[in-house]
Each structure stands twice: as C-alpha cells, then as structure tokens.
Amino acid sequence: MLFRSVVGNDSVNESFLDESLAEYSTYLFFDENEGFGVNADDMMKAAASAANVCENALLKADKKFIPAVGQPLKEFKSQYIYVNMVYNKGLVMFKSAENAVGRKKIKKYLADYYEKNAYKIADCEKFLAAMGDSAPVFRSFIDGKTRVYI
Numbered sequence: 001m002l003f004r005s006v007v008g009n010d011s012v013n014e015s016f017l018d019e020s021l022a023e024y025s026t027y028l029f030f031d032e033n034e035g036f037g038v039n040a041d042d043m044m045k046a047a048a049s050a051a052n053v054c055e056n057a058l059l060k061a062d063k064k065f066i067p068a069v070g071q072p073l074k075e076f077k078s079q080y081i082y083v084n085m086v087y088n089k090g091l092v093m094f095k096s097a098e099n100a101v102g103r104k105k106i107k108k109y110l111a112d113y114y115e116k117n118a119y120k121i122a123d124c125e126k127f128l129a130a131m132g133d134s135a136p137v138f139r140s141f142i143d144g145k146t147r148v149y150i
Helices: 016-032 040-061 079-101 103-117 124-130 132-143
Strands: none
Touching (some): 016 079, 040 079, 079 103, 079 132, 103 124, 103 132, 124 132
16 A cells, blocks of 8 residues: 555654554565565564664653654654654554554554545544554554553
8 A cells, every 4th residue: 555645644743644654564565575585573673672772762861751653843853763753663653553453453454544544634533543443552652651662
C-alpha cells in the first residue's frame, strides 16, 4: 500500500502518521521478502536500540522530557530526537502493536485505514479509530507513556 501518495496527513503536526508507517512498511517488506539481503530482525533491533539510547539520554538530562512519537515537529529539539522518536520508536510502536494483536490484524487495520482515508487528510484520531483493539498500544506510544526497553 502506498499511503503517502493516497492517504494524506498533517506532516508538521502529526508526522508519525506517514514516517512511522513508512518505516513499518519497509520492515514488513524485508521481513516478508528475504531475498534482498536485509535482515528485518536486525533492522528492528537497531531501531529499538537507537530509540532506547536516545530516550535514556534525554530522560537523564531532562526529567520532564516526554518520549512521545506523536509530537508536532516544533517540539523536537533536534533532528536526532525527531529521527529516534518518529522513525525508530515509531517502528517499535508498530511492531509492539503487531505483537499485541498479530500481523494479520494489523495489516487488516491498515487496509481499512487506507480505504477509509484514501484521497483525504487523515489525522491521529482517524488512525486510532481504524486500529481496532491495537489502538491502546499506539496511543501509549503516541502520548509518550511507553518507553523502549531492550
């Protein structure tokens, strides 16, 4: 599914809707197509490790830091933080949701999200509404209540 060219979003205030999903789509491709020389498990481990290091460093430096995937761009104090929260932690978010309800369900939820929002501008609430019983997992990451532990 090509979300970015069909399902739009506010990339300034909710960039995770396309960037995290792009990372997860890439992960799924490599996990389901082993002939490309990319180990999807290594990709996931690297993303989790980088997000974990970023979170730990920032929480140590600033006790008020909230490691939220769903922040507007202006809230990320650097590109390093943005990449780790939106791309790396965003990938972990999708994988955590997959682990909670199964890949088949996540793919169905994403297909429903695509179908309901094709040629429209989606937002976080529309995304969560489409994610069924995995929505609480996503919400926890989006709000910064879930940390990456490895």
